[in-house]
Amino acid sequence: MGRAPCCDKANVKKGPWSPEEDAKLKSYIEQHGTGGNWIALPQKIGLKRCGKSCRLRWLNYLRPNLKHGGFSEEEDNIICSLYVSIGSRWSVIAAQLPGRTDNDIKNYWNTRLKKKLLGNNRNRRNKEQQQFQPCSNNNQEETTSINRGRSSPSVIFGHDDSLLVHENNSTIQQQQQCYWPHFMPVLPIPNVPYSTSNNHFLLGSSFNDQDSIKKLLIKLGGRFYNNGVDYHNYHPTLDDGLNHLLHQSQGQGQGIITTTHSNNNNSTQQEVVYHQEQVQFGDGNNGGLHDELVQRQGNFNIEIEEEMVGTNTNNNFIPQRLLLNNNGLEFLCGDMAFSDKIILGSTNRVNWGESSNSGNSVIYQQPLLASSNYQQDQGVRPSEECALQEYSTTIATMRSNNSNTMLHV
DNA sequence: AAACATAGCAACCGCCCGGCA
DNA sequence: GTGCCGGGCGGTTGCTATGTT
Numbered sequence: 538m539g540r541a542p543c544c545d546k547a548n549v550k551k552g553p554w555s556p557e558e559d560a561k562l563k564s565y566i567e568q569h570g571t572g573g574n575w576i577a578l579p580q581k582i583g584l585k586r587c588g589k590s591c592r593l594r595w596l597n598y599l600r601p602n603l604k605h606g607g608f609s610e611e612e613d614n615i616i617c618s619l620y621v622s623i624g625s626r627w628s629v630i631a632a633q634l635p636g637r638t639d640n641d642i643k644n645y646w647n648t649r650l651k652k653k654l655l656g657n658n659r660n661r662r663n664k665e666q667q668q669f670q671p672c673s674n675n676n677q678e679e680t681t682s683i684n685r686g687r688s689s690p691s692v693i694f695g696h697d698d699s700l701l702v703h704e705n706n707s708t709i710q711q712q713q714q715c716y717w718p719h720f721m722p723v724l725p726i727p728n729v730p731y732s733t734s735n736n737h738f739l740l741g742s743s744f745n746d747q748d749s750i751k752k753l754l755i756k757l758g759g760r761f762y763n764n765g766v767d768y769h770n771y772h773p774t775l776d777d778g779l780n781h782l783l784h785q786s787q788g789q790g791q792g793i794i795t796t797t798h799s800n801n802n803n804s805t806q807q808e809v810v811y812h813q814e815q816v817q818f819g820d821g822n823n824g825g826l827h828d829e830l831v832q833r834q835g836n837f838n839i840e841i842e843e844e845m846v847g848t849n850t851n852n853n854f855i856p857q858r859l860l861l862n863n864n865g866l867e868f869l870c871g872d873m874a875f876s877d878k879i880i881l882g883s884t885n886r887v888n889w890g891e892s893s894n895s896g897n898s899v900i901y902q903q904p905l906l907a908s909s910n911y912q913q914d915q916g917v918r919p920s921e922e923c924a925l926q927e928y929s930t931t932i933a934t935m936r937s938n939n940s941n942t943m944l945h946v
Numbered sequence: 947a948a949a950c951a952t953a954g955c956a957a958c959c960g961c962c963c964g965g966c967a
Numbered sequence: 968g969t970g971c972c973g974g975g976c977g978g979t980t981g982c983t984a985t986g987t988t
Contacts, residue, residue, distance in 0.1 A: 553956070553982085576973065592974075593957065606955095628976060639976075640956080647978095648954050 544576065544587040554594055558584060562591055563599045571595070597640045604636035608645055616642055616650060 550558075565582045572578060576588035584591065597603075608616075612634055619630045625646075627639035634642065 551958075574973075587958090589959090589974080590957075596975095597956075625977065643977075644955050 544579075544589075548585060549579075549587045549590070550585045551590075554598075558586065559594070559599060562595060566595060566599075593640075597638045600638075602636055603638065605641065608649075612637070613650060616646060620646060620650075 561582050561584055565578070571592075572581075574588075575592040578584075579586045579588055579591050586594075615633055616630055619626075619633065623629060625643070627643045627646075631637050631639040631642050
């Protein structure tokens with residue numbers, strides 16, 4: 538038996554709000570407040586609306602100090618960097634943008650930013666639609682729309698910056714250049730852990746202070762541990778919490794872990810990785826994503842994959858989840874993968890909205906330290922609760938080894 | 947000018963979670 | 968401890984405006 542409806546569906550009005558309804562609702566709330574009970578509110582003021590509908594109307598439209606449209610470049614930065622980091626947690630993102638509602642941001646992302654970042658504007662798509670071709674286990678013609686699809690497709694970038702869109706149990710490949718690089722925020726944050734002259738600690742401009750980061754982490758449920766390791770210089774970053782979140786999502790079968798094997802046992806700062814595997818966590822039934830990964834694997838033999846690999850005192854590798862093929866950097870983030878051209882060690886940076894003169898960009902990356910290798914080396918079982926601890930431990934280990942390994946965060 | 951396609955966005959739906967009895 | 972209820976949230980839908988052919 539389902540839940541009782543919150544209101545009498547037959548007797549409530551649906552659809553667009555009239556100015557009269559808006560005036561009634563606004564006037565009442567401004568005078569009396571919501572009274573803490575949205576369900577009862579419409580009856581009090583004689584509105585034939587569901588309480589939830591009233592709440593949404595107030596929060597998304599009538600509430601004072603709301604801004605509509607006209608997102609600034611800075612707001613774009615924040616939205617994109619946070620989306621890349623935490624995904625579609627619109628309320629959290631909205632909390633960082635005064636005057637913006639989660640619904641606004643969600644719509645803005647879905648209708649504009651996503652396409653902007655994917656380079657999916659109309660002109661491009663018109664040209665590129667002709668290049669759409671099935672490339673997976675489904676030979677049927679695909680005419681899917683990325684933007685209007687009723688079920689959200691999975692989108693990852695394959696090798697050569699091609700775009701893989703998985704939808705309805707098939708994968709289609711769209712040859713197009715990824716637009717992420719031109720929009721990735723690349724602002725360094727202070728007090729970052731294990732900072733070297735060459736590494737890249739990149740974070741959205743709105744999170745350049747530790748307090749904001751900590752507050753957000755707390756809001757996100759991040760936890761911090763002290764396992765005896767001296768990391769007094771360690772300052773949690775947004776990514777710490779995101780790593781934690783990523784573990785959570787992996788437990789639900791949504792995450793991707795990239796692990797690497799190397800046939801080079803020397804403790805060098807960089808090693809060529811000749812084999813790579815994609816490890817999927819969860820119940821293994823996430824078929825669509827798996828197909829995409831298999832799709833990618835088939836191309837690895839024509840790529841030179843490199844990874845920044847650090848080592849600890851036991852010569853165990855500490856994968857840094859940084860992949861480099863002959864076309865540039867790739868990294869995975871949830872069900873999306875982003876790609877950009879990058880020269881390892883390059884300190885060239887481009888700002889959000891800029892393109893690099895040299896064609897090399899440094900892009901925002903997340904740590905993914907708890908690969909299966911690392912977990913085995915540490916003798917610990919992957920746990921969503923130890924993500925931050927592992928991260929901190931890794932940092933401490935690398936510090937103690939006085940390693941010059943670049944830590945890409 | 948008409949038909950069609952696409953973009954943009956307000957609003958709805960249904961699930962989840964926390965508070966409370 | 969359990970179940971109910973309301974609020975919050977993310978995903979989806981439907982309508983209108985705009986652009987394209």
